[in-house]
Amino acid sequence: SAVISQKPSRDICQRGTSLTIQCQVDSQVTMMFWYRQQPGQSLTLIATANQGSEATYESGFVIDKFPISRPNLTFSTLTVSNMSPEDSSIYLCSAMDGPAFFGQGTRLTVV
């Protein structure tokens, strides 16, 4: 099974700023995903991070707000841009290696 390292594990940010979250997988994987988990809620897919092409965003999520990079088969970043308190959430990186495996998440608080 894939081991996923995600950082930072948590951060407190000022509104209007941006935060980049990094996700490193210990093996090459074709598919990587970014999810959001709001307090008391389940996971919602933000986008699929495609290696060598633009990410595919789900309804309600846009590239300007959540730019994603996928420079190779083991690494991806998610940036949360121009943050507001409504962006306070847990952001999770996932990789498909058979089933999907998850990182430990980034707990973001925007003040």
Place this chain on the structure above:
Amino acid sequence: QKEVEQDPGPLSVPEGAIVSLNCTYSNSAFQYFMWYRQYSRKGPELLMYTYSSGNKEDGRFTAQVDKSSKYISLFIRDSQPSDSATYLCAMDGGSQGNLIFGKGTKLSVKP
């Protein structure tokens, strides 16, 4: 109707009890079914991964899939306080790889 329905609980049981967790779904295209365990402030951890209808057992855990009824279950035998967590069901509808999650059931096992 939501694609995946899961009773959020909370569910409280005494140590040693058999726990039954359930999800129903509406989309017959779902082919893969997963159960994740999520401890507080941690990422989801894969517990069970099944494809076909029937039962799959792994230690104290049994996953059951009934595609005709669009119903999946996770049974935990001899439950332990360390099983206290939120359990999320998830389904993968196809080649896109993204998962549809239930809301999660919060389980508490009392010593």
